[in-house]
Amino acid sequence: MKTRTLGSLSVPAIGFGAMVLSPGVYGEVDDTRAEAALKTALDAGGVHVDTSDAYGVDGHNERLVGRAIKGRRDEVIVATKCGLAIPEGEPSRSHPVGYAFNELRVNTEPRLVRGYAERSLRNLGTDVIDLYYTHYTDPGVPIEDTVAALADLVRDGLIRHIGLSNVTAAQLRAAHAVHPVTAVQNEWSMWRPLDADLLAATRELGVGVVAWSPLGNGFLTGTVQTLDAGDFRHNAPRFSAENLAGNNDRYAPIRALAERLGISPAQLALAWLLHQDDHVVAIPGSRTPSHIEENLAAADLTLHPDTLALLDEALAGFEVSGGTLL
Numbered sequence: 001m002k003t004r005t006l007g008s009l010s011v012p013a014i015g016f017g018a019m020v021l022s023p024g025v026y027g028e029v030d031d032t033r034a035e036a037a038l039k040t041a042l043d044a045g046g047v048h049v050d051t052s053d054a055y056g057v058d059g060h061n062e063r064l065v066g067r068a069i070k071g072r073r074d075e076v077i078v079a080t081k082c083g084l085a086i087p088e089g090e091p092s093r094s095h096p097v098g099y100a101f102n103e104l105r106v107n108t109e110p111r112l113v114r115g116y117a118e119r120s121l122r123n124l125g126t127d128v129i130d131l132y133y134t135h136y137t138d139p140g141v142p143i144e145d146t147v148a149a150l151a152d153l154v155r156d157g158l159i160r161h162i163g164l165s166n167v168t169a170a171q172l173r174a175a176h177a178v179h180p181v182t183a184v185q186n187e188w189s190m191w192r193p194l195d196a197d198l199l200a201a202t203r204e205l206g207v208g209v210v211a212w213s214p215l216g217n218g219f220l221t222g223t224v225q226t227l228d229a230g231d232f233r234h235n236a237p238r239f240s241a242e243n244l245a246g247n248n249d250r251y252a253p254i255r256a257l258a259e260r261l262g263i264s265p266a267q268l269a270l271a272w273l274l275h276q277d278d279h280v281v282a283i284p285g286s287r288t289p290s291h292i293e294e295n296l297a298a299a300d301l302t303l304h305p306d307t308l309a310l311l312d313e314a315l316a317g318f319e320v321s322g323g324t325l326l
């Protein structure tokens, strides 16, 4: 697997997003299936594993990852996040999102940050987190204060690198002035552009970009026609029955291009992302070993400039119905 550099951290170009392995996200999954998926990802080189203390109930996702890395910790880059799994009785602030439920509750007060990290370390069964993100920015706390608390964790050896998820360029610049930020993790895919100012700031500051939902929550694989009851994507306007059908129709030229190239739409979506810049990596999620291997293989694809030009043209004409998530 080709590697890329996020700040000073070397990671595979394509890693593995573990969120899908906790129940209640994208349909059915149990721990046996989840453990098999993680083993496939690690065996195939997807050793940058992304989780969060907020995925699943009571650290379920981190504990899954912890079991998977047992005995092979040194091969794995473990990334997790804090700020959404707030201890009972603690205050929180509302962060707007485009999902139907319309807000997330966030608390990244410095006094809580060490406790968050210690809880994640216990869940993960490790003594250090390689890349530790704030999951969302707390509207009630200056980002500089949170990053200063994270810098203490670096100094004390609990975490190796600081990341920020779901940030703006201004927030990144403010944070980076306190302590070097290794990576930002924002949504970025063929149907969700990354903010141009943020991309420019990452280039200028030498900060890596980790693209979340690089397959558009599965849409860009070309396989999502309907959703099961209980699928989290029912909350996302792009997946409402009427929007999904239209979006699939308008995505057809890109699916057809993948077919002409002899690769899957998922692989084309991932390769396209990696061709946006060399400080970009992707963390697709999947419960299915064959999908995981297919996705990781996309790290080795080289897209011809003519193909990239065709894609730019097709994407310019791909009008997505339904709002974005942030």
Ligand SMILES: NC(=O)c1ccc[n+]([C@@H]2O[C@H](COP(=O)([O-])OP(=O)(O)OC[C@H]3O[C@@H](n4cnc5c(N)ncnc54)[C@H](OP(=O)(O)O)[C@@H]3O)[C@@H](O)[C@H]2O)c1
Residues within 6 Å of the ligand: 016, 017, 018, 019, 020, 026, 050, 051, 135, 165, 166, 185, 186, 211, 212, 213, 214, 215, 216, 217, 218, 219, 221, 223, 264, 266, 283, 284, 285, 286, 287, 288, 290, 291, 292, 294, 295
């Ligand atoms: N920082 C944040 O706020 C944030 C937010 C969302 C996500 N993330 C991170 O990003 C990671 C990935 O995002 P995501 O899981 O939302 O979306 P994604 O990777 O864009 O898509 C996942 C979906 O695609 C399907 N899929 C994957 N590969 C496939 C293939 N080759 N063919 C057909 N279907 C395929 C999966 O189904 P199967 O299981 O059936 O393969 C699953 O339903 C998460 O795990 C998480 O680590 C971060």
